[in-house]
Amino acid sequence: MEAEIIYITLAALFGIFMAWGIGANDVANAMATSVGSKALTIKQAILVAAVFEFLGAVLAGGAVTSTIRKGIVDADLLTGEPELLVYGMLASLLAAGSWLAIASRNGWPVSTTHSIVGAIVGFAAVGIGIDAVQWGQVGTIVMSWVISPLTAGFIAYLIYLSVQRLILRQDDPLAKAKRYVPVYIFFAAFTITLVTILKGLSHVGLDISLQDSYLLAVAIAVAIALFGAYAIRKIEPDKKAEKKQHFHTVERVFGVLMIVTACGMAFAHGSNDVANAIGPLAAVISVAQTGAVAAKSSLPAWVLVLGGGGIVIGLATYGRHVIATVGDKITQLTPSRGFAAELAAATTIVIASGTGIPISTTHTLVGAVLGVGLARGIDAIDLRVVGRIFVSWVVTIPAGAILAIIFFFIFKNILP
Amino acid sequence: MANMLANIFGASPVDPLEKHIGIAYNCAKQLHDFFDASMSGEWDKAAAVRAEIEKLEHAADDLKKEIRLHLPKSLFMPVPREDLLELLLVQDKIANRTKDVSGLVMGRKLQIPAQLAEQFLEFVDRNIDAAKQARKSVRELDELFTAGFRGAEVDLVAGMIEELDRIETDTDDKQAALRAALFEIEVSLNPIDAIFMYQVIELTGQIADMAERVGRRLELLLSH
Numbered sequence: 001m002e003a004e005i006i007y008i009t010l011a012a013l014f015g016i017f018m019a020w021g022i023g024a025n026d027v028a029n030a031m032a033t034s035v036g037s038k039a040l041t042i043k044q045a046i047l048v049a050a051v052f053e054f055l056g057a058v059l060a061g062g063a064v065t066s067t068i069r070k071g072i073v074d075a076d077l078l079t080g081e082p083e084l085l086v087y088g089m090l091a092s093l094l095a096a097g098s099w100l101a102i103a104s105r106n107g108w109p110v111s112t113t114h115s116i117v118g119a120i121v122g123f124a125a126v127g128i129g130i131d132a133v134q135w136g137q138v139g140t141i142v143m144s145w146v147i148s149p150l151t152a153g154f155i156a157y158l159i160y161l162s163v164q165r166l167i168l169r170q171d172d173p174l175a176k177a178k179r180y181v182p183v184y185i186f187f188a189a190f191t192i193t194l195v196t197i198l199k200g201l202s203h204v205g206l207d208i209s210l211q212d213s214y215l216l217a218v219a220i221a222v223a224i225a226l227f228g229a230y231a232i233r234k235i236e237p238d239k240k241a242e243k244k245q246h247f248h249t250v251e252r253v254f255g256v257l258m259i260v261t262a263c264g265m266a267f268a269h270g271s272n273d274v275a276n277a278i279g280p281l282a283a284v285i286s287v288a289q290t291g292a293v294a295a296k297s298s299l300p301a302w303v304l305v306l307g308g309g310g311i312v313i314g315l316a317t318y319g320r321h322v323i324a325t326v327g328d329k330i331t332q333l334t335p336s337r338g339f340a341a342e343l344a345a346a347t348t349i350v351i352a353s354g355t356g357i358p359i360s361t362t363h364t365l366v367g368a369v370l371g372v373g374l375a376r377g378i379d380a381i382d383l384r385v386v387g388r389i390f391v392s393w394v395v396t397i398p399a400g401a402i403l404a405i406i407f408f409f410i411f412k413n414i415l416p
Numbered sequence: 417m418a419n420m421l422a423n424i425f426g427a428s429p430v431d432p433l434e435k436h437i438g439i440a441y442n443c444a445k446q447l448h449d450f451f452d453a454s455m456s457g458e459w460d461k462a463a464a465v466r467a468e469i470e471k472l473e474h475a476a477d478d479l480k481k482e483i484r485l486h487l488p489k490s491l492f493m494p495v496p497r498e499d500l501l502e503l504l505l506v507q508d509k510i511a512n513r514t515k516d517v518s519g520l521v522m523g524r525k526l527q528i529p530a531q532l533a534e535q536f537l538e539f540v541d542r543n544i545d546a547a548k549q550a551r552k553s554v555r556e557l558d559e560l561f562t563a564g565f566r567g568a569e570v571d572l573v574a575g576m577i578e579e580l581d582r583i584e585t586d587t588d589d590k591q592a593a594l595r596a597a598l599f600e601i602e603v604s605l606n607p608i609d610a611i612f613m614y615q616v617i618e619l620t621g622q623i624a625d626m627a628e629r630v631g632r633r634l635e636l637l638l639s640h
Contacts, residue, residue: 028421029420029421032421032422109420109423164563164564164566164567168562168563168564168567168569169563169564169566169567169568169569170567170568171568173568247558247559247562247563325422326421326422329422329423329425330421330422330425332425332428333425334562336562362420362421365421366420366421366424369421369424370424373492375564376494376564376565377494377564378425378492378494379425379426379428379429379430379493379494379561380425380426380427380428380429380487380491380492380493381424381425381426381491381492381493382423382424382425382426382488382490382491382492383490383491383492384488384490385423385424386424389420389424
């Protein structure tokens with residue numbers, strides 16, 4: 001019994017620390033665009049992020065958590081010695097956390113998801129045996145790391161192209177923006193709500209029929225769009241800041257839309273990234289409580305709440321500074337561009353979350369930004385940095401794996 | 417780690433380019449006061465304006481180097497990097513020519529013949545107009561980037577460049593008239609001064625030529 005308490009305490013500590021790190025660093029990528037474009041103040045952004053990260057984690061974070069918990073390691077091989085899974089998951093959390101700390105200090109663009117998945121694969125393959133890894137599932141996950149940025153990029157490209165055609169290239173872009181932006185708001189709210197209802201909510205025990213799901217999504221989206229349309233109608237051109245084409249005011253109209261997509265982005269981020277922190281924790285808990293590797297045991301809801309809470313604390317304590325810093329650097333991502341990137345990324349991520357695939361939210365967002373760039377939306381993109389992201393992508397998996405293997409053997413020798 | 421998103425953005429060349437043409441125009445604009453002072457023989461005042469011109473030309477030069485430094489080959493932009501660098505180069509030449517003209521006049525304390533004074537000042541002002549119109553056109557760059565170099569904004573800028581061309585043609589006409597007038601009176605002038613007068617007219621006219629080339633470069637961007 002005592003050993004179990006030690007396991008759970010350690011896993012909870014590591015998990016909360018991981019969640020804190022996600023809140024402190026990664027959330028900034030979701031919210032900084034809105035702050036940089038002044039669609040939201042820092043305080044508003046923190047509030048939006050806190051609420052929607054938490055909702056995303058709790059309402060739609062279950063599927064990815066399951067994958068991290070029991071989709072990568074083949075539990076059947078561990079029936080004799082369940083404590084190996086405990087050591088491994090603890091080692092993975094510690095490995096991913098250390099690797100992220102090392103990477104942050106050196107300024108390497110490293111993904112949390114890649115670190116944790118690499119770590120779990122590493123300890124399972126070396127600590128338990130090559131066959132302990134569900135390679136098919138891992139293959140799917142790794143494929144999705146290529147596909148998700150591409151998908152987000154493609155969607156962002158199409159969205160931004162439509163913005164250019166319908167609004168920015170027209171004679172009176174302001175009038176066109178006021179007409180079309182509520183429609184974009186509807187689609188943004190509809191997509192994210194629908195995917196959440198269809199793919200996510202069943203994990204919290206809510207079962208809604210397909211037809212009702214659509215109706216509910218439409219109702220919510222219409223309500224948000226009407227509210228947005230009301231806010232947009234109140235926007236008047238600011239004569240001083242304005243040139244002939246009214247782009248200044250046009251961007252303020254898109255700012256309203258961006259608040260909606262920022263909520264969606266925070267929700268999507270919470271739904272996918274919470275698993276990185278609490279997936280291993282959930283695995284440790286189920287082993288410790290049942291004394292066996294129970295593949296069927298369900299995920300306790302309080303674990304998701306713990307993860308969501310950790311993210312919010314990270315956001316409140318440290319994340320605000322990161323948001324401000326990043327926001328200052330990405331002013332090129334004006335609301336008309338930023339919303340396209342955020343909507344594309346959020347949609348891609350929420351679909352992945354619903355399917356239970358852990359992807360890098362940041363890479364997905366980077367892919368979306370590149371998509372906007374391909375539609376001639378970004379003044380200047382530094383391709384060197386894009387290359388560096390790719391290199392880090394490749395390096396992170398073995399790095400996380402090697403660290404996890406080291407920690408695994410240390411735990412195996414010192415823990416009861 | 418969190419900077420992954422921030423770092424994929426290179427430094428945008430748009431604001432610096434708009435700022436640069438602003439300095440170049442400001443520099444060219446000084447020529448009016450400079451010739452005004454020199455024609456009335458107030459060489460102290462002319463020297464002060466000339467110092468201001470040099471200062472602005474330096475500022476434009478520094479900004480030019482700064483912009484080049486932040487436009488590495490690895491940048492992916494909606495328009496070719498080379499075209500933006502060319503635009504920057506001709507913008508900079510507006511300031512360069514201004515400095516050259518003022519230097520030439522100042523160095524020789526060259527007196528513009530009184531009979532030509534009014535006509536010459538008009539010619540200078542028209543060149544300054546060209547630089548101003550170039551500034552107006554380049555200041556649309558941010559809007560062009562927003563619109564992705566398509567649509568209504570492109571037509572707007574194309575219209576501005578047409579106006580720039582009209583001004584430049586006007587300076588050409590004025591230049592021809594000025595040379596003819598100078599030819600009429602050249603025998604009455606110190607021969608060396610006369611030769612340099614032709615050169616001053618030529619160099620001044622190049623300010624509008626450079627402004628027109630700014631328009632040409634901008635036009636190239638529009639066709640992307």
